[in-house]
Amino acid sequence: MTKTLTRRAWLAGVSMIAAGTMALGATAAAANDPVTVGALRFTSHAAGFVAFEKGYFEEEGLDVTFEFFQAAQPIAVATAGGDVDFGITGVTGGLMNLAEKDAIRIVGGVLHEKKGYDGMMVMASNQAYDAGMTTVDDIKGHSVAMTQVGSTFHYMTNLIADAKGWDMAEMKMVPLQKVGAMVAATKSGQTDVLIMVPHIAKxxxxxxxxxxxxxxxxxxxxxxxxxxxxxxxxxNNRDMVERFVRAYSKGIADMNRVYLEGDADEAEVEEMTKLIAGYVAPDQPYEKAAPSIINGAMYLNPGMGLNKTDVAEQMQWFKDEGLVKSDLTVDQLVDDSFVETW
Structure with a gap:
């Protein structure tokens, strides 16, 4: 009798220890902070995919998932509403209006146009090209595809117009809501001009x-x-933001090194390209997706540094165009305490 009771007690003890171990394991597994990132299926957004696949987010205690969008402005809305925790997006009119309401802030820089590196390509539809629009000097007065009024595509067109001394009123901006619709409109000749990321443009x-x-x-x-x-x-969750910035910055460093610095071997380039293809072109065979990904790599700001001076210039243009409130300040738009700014 004594022996039976002892065995039962031992089994009960083992069960309690096992249950406790499982509970501890569950607690450890649940310790990672859940984070949702809003992104486009662009190579320029791929540093986050690299950081995820390389385990950099996990190392920082972050359980990251991605939510994909068709345009940049809805990412800002989703971030403000709490549907996503972080978003990669251009400095759009919608973002600025949400910043003015103290809903969101820019905390770092991602993609930057930089001479010597591939950037946004200016393209002509075949119909417009055949009709004589063969250089950027010829695009004044032609129709330009964009997602929305106040989008990055809208602002890029302004940069060209400003450099050429044109008035934006001379440009025919056509809002098409989605990047895919912009591409389709240019291919069909519905619009004459397309400004597009290189992995699509090439x-x-x-x-x-x-x-x-x-x-x-x-x-x-x-x-x-x-x-x-x-x-x-x-x-309320500053530590989580800091950890996210550190992990994402590692993804940026990997991408710049492999694609832009020229010292990665062929196997390493292939490994990263396959990783990115799963996100950027999930429905395409790797052999078809790879060239545009490799050729479409753009300059990403090391350490997620931010060109705050340029952001302020962008903000001023949106104010001048009446697309954001005139009393918005750059410090409402940017929190510069997380990364280096200039």
Missing amino acids: ALAESGAAKEIGWLNDYAEYQISTMITSVDNIE
Whole structure:
């Protein structure tokens, strides 16, 4: 009898220890902070994909998932509403209006136009090209595809117009809501001009679907995309924001080294390209997606540094165009306490 009771007690003890171990394991597994990132399926957004696949987010105690969008402005809305925690987006009118309401802030820089590196390509539809629009000098008065009024594509067109001394009123801006619709409109000749990221633009040019006529960085070097988060995250979860910035910055460093610095071997380039292809072109065979990804690598700001001076210039243009309130300040738009700014 004594022996039976002892065995039962021992089994009960083992069960309690096992249950306790499982509970501890569950607690450890749940310790990572859940984070949702809003992104586009662009190579220029791929530093986050690299950071995820390389385990950099996990190392910082972050359980990251991605939510994909068709345009940049909705990412800002989703970030403000708490549907995503971070978003990679251009400095759009929508972002500025949400910043003015103290909903979101820019906390770092991502994609930057920089001479010597591929950037946004200026393209002509085949129809417009055949009709004589063969250089950037010829685009005045032609229709230009963009997602929305106040989008990055809208601002890029302004940069070219400003460099050429044109009035934006001379440009026919056509809002099409989605990047895919912009591409389709240019391929069909519905719009004459397309300004597009190189991994899409080069594929269009190589297939003969549109013509390359110039590069944006011939006219301006500017902060194209930024990392945003909610004011609530900044004020109440600062440590999480800092950890996210560190992890994402490692993804940027990897991409710049492999694609831009020229010292990565062929196997390393292939490994990273396969990783990115799963996010950027999930429905395409790797062999088809790889060239545009490799050729479409753009300059990403090391350490997520931010060109705050340029962001202020962008903000002023949106004010001048009446797209944001005139009393918005750059310090409402940017929290410069997380990364280096200049």
